[in-house]
Amino acid sequence: MTDANHTGDDAHPIVRVSGLGVELGGATILDDVNLSVDRGSFVGLIGPNGAGKTTLLRALNGALSPSRGTVDVAGERIHALSSKAASRLVATVPQDTTLTFDFDVRQAVRMGRTPHRSRFGGWREEDERAVERALDRTQTAGFADRSVGDLSGGERQRVLIARALAQETPVLLLDEPTASLDINHQVRTLELVRELVSSGKTAVAAIHDLNLAAHYCDELVLLSAGTVVATGPPEAVLTEETLEGAFGANAVVARHPVTGSVYVTALPERSTADGDSQGRVHVVGGGGTAARHLYLLSAAGYEVSVGALNEGDTDTETARSLGLDAVTVDPFSAVDDEAEAAVESRVADADCVVVADVEVGAGNLANLRAAANADHVVLVEERPFAARNYAGAAGERLYERLRERGVAVSPSDVLAAVSDRVGRRASGPRDSDPDDSDSRDSRPESLPSE
Structure with a gap:
């Protein structure tokens, strides 16, 4: 947020939107939008499809004239400026990474210098320096002579960011910069934007992935039906109530156990009446490995138990909360x-029974021993068991037993796997294990007794 005691240009928001309304074809797309963006911040625009995110970006860069209200960038009324003048304040990275002509990378980046060149002016040394800086910053110099059409989607995205950097504007706008990219290039793109912001650039991006937005953005603006529903830091905007109102989604909001960022998971609509349990699930965890699963399973309507856990453990505190x-x-x-x-x-x-990606030693081996007697087991695997097994051969034997009786899944597939296993339990013993009904009466001989 802006420091009220700060003086100079940095004391004022670099972008200020007041009472903005946009109508297109007789339809109201944006209505009474008010927001401000501090210098050197990364602001994410989020919201359902059709909420007005792209329209707002087009209003911020001057491409759309508002029906009412104002947009000021660096103290200038953006819609009162010429196209070149506006382009010296705001650079835009479009969602579509295709280029009309088959330029090489260096030529594409050079186009970013257009707002700084006069009609009859030649190519200057300062233009070349700006292009080289942009190529270096985006790690595109290594393929500067290649055709843009021969690049991957992630590489083309970096070229377009380089072109925007060559404009040397204080504000960078990005329209769905991670759309159609694999997770590796999504992370690389947002890491790059985050680095640019850390060095003084101001970025505003429409982002469809709420979890990426929460992890990388300083503040979020939630749009719905053309109006601003909520603004502020991710933890203030991404609440279950606001998400239900904006998206109509049944979602649970928690903290990611690794990154600490706000983490949103959409849940299926409950198939049972309110207050009815979807079934009973016991979770084996520890060290924070079960926290997210406890949130999700509880929110999905399951009656959940967990343990055994040490007092003071993160999972214990989550269960109590x-x-x-x-x-x-x-x-x-x-x-x-x-x-x-x-x-x-x-x-x-x-x-x-859900067994989280927990580290196993002599102290909690009993949890695996108990879980191995379950009819239906879901193993959450983020790391190989060998990397988290401190119980030696006893731990290996127990884990193999669990694998034989259950299914191993990634964290994102836990709810689906639990639903499937609970459904099997409801329909009777598994066909592949006809003797499972006796498994709780006696401990299998293959299990260690220690």
């Missing part, structure tokens, strides 16, 4: 016989 049934032991203590019996009881009552 959600009002879940948690089996606990003292801090830094191993799972004792009493706790193991409590876990076995909950596993016996569960329709499905």
Whole structure:
């Protein structure tokens, strides 16, 4: 946010939108939009399709004249400026990465210098320096002589960002910069924008992926039906209430266990009446590995238990905050016989057991031993078990037993896998394991007793 005690240009928002309205073809696209963007910040425009994100970007760069209201950039009324003057303040990276002509990369980037050149002026040394800086900053210098048409989507995106950088504007606008890119190029693109902002550039981007927006943006502007629904830091904007109102989505909002960023997961509509349980699920976790799954499963309508966990563990605190049934032991203590019996009881009552990507040692081996007696198991695998196994051969044998009885999935597939396993439980014992009904009455001989 702007520091009220700061003096000079930095004390004022570089972009200020007041009462903006845009009508196209007799339809109102934007209505009474008000927002400000601080210098050196990364602001994400989010919202459902048709919310007006692209239209707002076009109004910010002067391409669209408003029906009412104003847009000021760096103290200038953007729509009162000539096209060249506006392009010296705002550079735009379009969603479509195709170019009309088959330029090589260097030629494409040189087009960014157009706003700074007079009609009869030649190519200057300062123009060349700006182009070289843009190529270096975007790591496109290595293929500067290649045709843009021969590049991958991610490479073309970097070329367009380089072209925008060559404009040397204080404000950079990006329309869905991660659209149609694989996850690797999505991250590389937003990392680049984040670096540019850290060096003083101001960026405003329409971003469809809420989790990427939450991770990279300083502030978010949530649009719905052409109006601003919420503005502020990601944790203030991305709430379950605002998302339901804007997207009509049943979603759960949590903190990502690794990045710490706000993390949004859309849930399917519940198939049972309000207050009815979808089924019972027991979760084995620890060290924060189960927190997200606890949020999701609880929000999806399952009756969830978890443990055994140490008091003070992140997963313990998450379970308590959600009002879940948690089996606990003292801090830094191993799972004792009493706790193991409590876990076995909950596993016996569960329709499905979820084993998080937890590190396993002698102290919590009992959790895996109890889970291995479950009829239906979902293993969450982000890391190979060998990388998180500190229990030696005993841990390996138990994990293999779990693999035989269950299914291994990535974190994003947990809800679907649980739904499938609970459905199987409801329809009776699995065809492939006709003797599973006796598995809780006696511990399999192959399981270690230690």
